[in-house]
Amino acid sequence: METINGTICISHAELTGRIITTANLNNLVRRGKVKQVQKGGNGREALFAVESLPMKWRTEVYRRYPDLQEQADSKEFLDTVQPDGAALNFFESYTLADGRNLPADKVLEYSANAAIMNAFRACWDAHVSKRQRSGKKALAAKEFWARAAGSLLRLADRWPHSLPGSARRLQMKMAEYVEQGYACFISGKYLNGNAAKVADENRESVLTALLAHHNNLPDTLIAEGYNRFADAKEWPKITAKTVGVWREKLGTVIRAGRLGVTNFRNNVTMQVKRSRPSTPLLMWSLDGWTVELLYQTTKQDKKGHNVTTYTNRLTMVVVLDVFNNYPIGYAVGTHESPALIKEALRDAAKHTAELTGQMLRANQIQSDRYAIKTMADLYAIMGDKVTPAQAHNAKAKPVEPYFNYLNTNYCIRCNNWSGFGITSNPKRQPNSDALNSLRHQFPDEAGLRAQIDEMMRLERMGKSEAFLTGLEKLKPEHRLPMSRESYLLNFGASTGFKNVLEGCGVRPTILGVKRDYDCFDLSFRDHAAERWTVLYDPDDLSSVLAVNEAGTRRYIMEEKYVQPMALADRSEADTRELQRIRDYNKALEARTAERMGAAYRRTEQIISGTPALRGSIEDRLLITDSRGQHKDRRSEKRLTAADIAALDVEAVEVPIYQPGDCDNETVNYNIF
Numbered sequence: 001m002e003t004i005n006g007t008i009c010i011s012h013a014e015l016t017g018r019i020i021t022t023a024n025l026n027n028l029v030r031r032g033k034v035k036q037v038q039k040g041g042n043g044r045e046a047l048f049a050v051e052s053l054p055m056k057w058r059t060e061v062y063r064r065y066p067d068l069q070e071q072a073d074s075k076e077f078l079d080t081v082q083p084d085g086a087a088l089n090f091f092e093s094y095t096l097a098d099g100r101n102l103p104a105d106k107v108l109e110y111s112a113n114a115a116i117m118n119a120f121r122a123c124w125d126a127h128v129s130k131r132q133r134s135g136k137k138a139l140a141a142k143e144f145w146a147r148a149a150g151s152l153l154r155l156a157d158r159w160p161h162s163l164p165g166s167a168r169r170l171q172m173k174m175a176e177y178v179e180q181g182y183a184c185f186i187s188g189k190y191l192n193g194n195a196a197k198v199a200d201e202n203r204e205s206v207l208t209a210l211l212a213h214h215n216n217l218p219d220t221l222i223a224e225g226y227n228r229f230a231d232a233k234e235w236p237k238i239t240a241k242t243v244g245v246w247r248e249k250l251g252t253v254i255r256a257g258r259l260g261v262t263n264f265r266n267n268v269t270m271q272v273k274r275s276r277p278s279t280p281l282l283m284w285s286l287d288g289w290t291v292e293l294l295y296q297t298t299k300q301d302k303k304g305h306n307v308t309t310y311t312n313r314l315t316m317v318v319v320l321d322v323f324n325n326y327p328i329g330y331a332v333g334t335h336e337s338p339a340l341i342k343e344a345l346r347d348a349a350k351h352t353a354e355l356t357g358q359m360l361r362a363n364q365i366q367s368d369r370y371a372i373k374t375m376a377d378l379y380a381i382m383g384d385k386v387t388p389a390q391a392h393n394a395k396a397k398p399v400e401p402y403f404n405y406l407n408t409n410y411c412i413r414c415n416n417w418s419g420f421g422i423t424s425n426p427k428r429q430p431n432s433d434a435l436n437s438l439r440h441q442f443p444d445e446a447g448l449r450a451q452i453d454e455m456m457r458l459e460r461m462g463k464s465e466a467f468l469t470g471l472e473k474l475k476p477e478h479r480l481p482m483s484r485e486s487y488l489l490n491f492g493a494s495t496g497f498k499n500v501l502e503g504c505g506v507r508p509t510i511l512g513v514k515r516d517y518d519c520f521d522l523s524f525r526d527h528a529a530e531r532w533t534v535l536y537d538p539d540d541l542s543s544v545l546a547v548n549e550a551g552t553r554r555y556i557m558e559e560k561y562v563q564p565m566a567l568a569d570r571s572e573a574d575t576r577e578l579q580r581i582r583d584y585n586k587a588l589e590a591r592t593a594e595r596m597g598a599a600y601r602r603t604e605q606i607i608s609g610t611p612a613l614r615g616s617i618e619d620r621l622l623i624t625d626s627r628g629q630h631k632d633r634r635s636e637k638r639l640t641a642a643d644i645a646a647l648d649v650e651a652v653e654v655p656i657y658q659p660g661d662c663d664n665e666t667v668n669y670n671i672f
Helices: 012-018 022-030 055-064 066-071 085-092 104-134 141-150 152-158 167-185 201-211 219-233 240-249 251-259 261-267 338-356 372-382 399-409 432-441 445-471 484-491 572-608 616-620 631-650
Strands: 002-004 007-011 036-038 047-049 284-290 295-300 306-312 315-321 326-333 360-366 383-386 493-499 532-537 540-548 554-559
Touching (some): 007 012, 012 047, 201 251, 219 240, 284 338, 315 399, 326 338, 338 372, 338 445
Parallel strands (some): 360 383
Antiparallel strands (some): 540 554
C-alpha cells in the first residue's frame, strides 16, 4: 500500500487476496468502476485507488488494513467526534404519530449521525476561523465536504451511521440539520407511514368497526367490506394482508368487540396485585362451583320408563378463608341458590365454634354479585364489611383459582371425574370412551355427597394447623364474636307454628318431639299474651330463640332441666339448677311486689291530690276494717264531713238585707 499524489492506493496482491477476485477486479477496471492508478509489470505492482472501489469492498479494505485508514483524511474528523447526549435523549424519548417509540438500533444510528455532523460542523468552523486569523485563503467547501464524505467509511467502524456518502448530499444534509435539528435524521417511513392507504380518521374508523365486529370476521371478509366503502368514497382499496397489519395495530381497541368485555378486563386492563391476609378471619371469599364429578340418577320419563343418566353433577358453595385457603364453610346442593349460600355461611359459623369454642364473624366478606340484593343483609351479619367483586371478573376473587386447585388435586383422582370444563384443551380431558364404560360404577347422589365431604375433610385436616397458628396472631379488635341470638335469628330453622307461654314454659314440637323451653329473663313473663315463633338449630337443641309475631321481641330460651323426684337421685348439678330456678322465682316475686308497691304509692298520691276522688273509694270498694265493719267506717266519714260543713257555715257572716239598699239590683250571697 502507498499514497500516490494524495491518493491512497492498494496493490493488486493485497486486493485480490481475500477481498475481491481477479476476474471481478479486471471487470470493474474495464468498465471504469475502479480507477487503476498504476499498471503492473517490469517489477512494478498494479495499484488501485481505494476510494474508487465499490462500497462493500472499500469497507472491507478499511477493516482489514487499519494502517490504511490512518493515512486517510478521515483521521481529522475521527478525533473530533464526541457522543451527543442530548441527541441520544431526544431519539429515545421521541414518540411517533402512532404512539410507538423508535427502535433501539435506530436510536443509536441517529445519535451517531448527530455526533458526526457535530464534528463536521466543528471542523469547518475551526478551519474557517484559522484561515481568517492567518489571512490565508480558506479551503473550498466542495473540497471540505469531499474529504468529509470520504471519511464516513472510517467513521462507520466506531460510529455506525446512515449519512449519505455523496459530498453534495452530505452538505445538503448538514443544511437540513442546521435548520431542523435532530428530527431531520428520522426516516420518512416513521413519519408519514409510507403513504398508507388507511391514511385518515374516517378510513381508520371504518376499518376499526369491521375488525371489532362480534362475529370475528376473517381478514378477507373485512377487506371486502372495507372496499365497498372505498368504492363509494373513492378511497384506495386494501387487501387482506393490510387488514392483518391493522388487526395487530388495533388489537387493544377491537378486543372488547371481538372477544367481549370480560376478556378485555381479564387480559388488557391493569390488574391489582394483592397480598394474602396476615391472619385468619380477616377476609372470607365465597362462590359456587359445579363440582367436576359425575353421579348417576334414575328417573321416570313421560311414558313411565325408568331412565338412568350418568352426566349429573352437584354444586358446592365454598366460604374460603383467604389466609391459607382454608375452607371455613361449605354446602352442597343441586344448584347454586340463596338457600345454599346461606347453608355454607351457617357451616362457616359453626366451624369457627368447633375450632375456637366460640362462633366468630369475618372482618370482610367478598362475594360475587349473584343474588346480591337478597344476600346483602346476611353478608353484613357474617362480616363487618362486605365487598362484592366486580361483575365478570374472576381474577378479583381468590376462591376462583381454589376451585381449579380442588379439581386438579382431588377430583382428577376419581374415576367419575368429568374434566376441566368445555372450554379447556381437549387433550387434557378424560377419555370419554373409558368414562362410558365405567358409568355404571358412578356413585349416586348420596355417594357423591360423601365423596365431596371426604375431599373437604382432607382439605381442612391438611390446613387446620397453619390456620390455628395464624389465629393466635389475630388482634383483639379483629376478633368479632357472633351471639347465639344472632346465629339462630339468621340461620335457625322454624317449627312452622306459633307457641304461647304455658305454666311449664314454651312447648314447641321440634323434629317430631315435644320439647320444653323456658327463659330466665325476668321481662319474658311480662309478655305472656304474645305468640312466639321458635327458631332452632337442628344440631344443637340446648337453646332456641323465641320471636314475637311483630319481630320486635326476641328471647333466648333454654331447654328445661329435668329434676329427679327422689332426693336420693339428686346430684350437685341438680341442686344448682334447682337453686337457679328458686333464685329466679324469688327475684321475679320481688320485682312484682316492688312494681305493685310502686303502683299503690302512686295511686295514693293521686287520690290525696285530687279532692273529687276522696271518700269515693269506700263507697265503691266494700273493704272492711279489722273487725269486719264497713258501714260504720263509711258513716263516720259522712258524719265527719257533715260536722266540718256545719262549722264552715257557722263561721260565715251573712249580711242582713235592708229594703232600699239595692234598688232594682239582684243581691247574690255566696255561702260555702
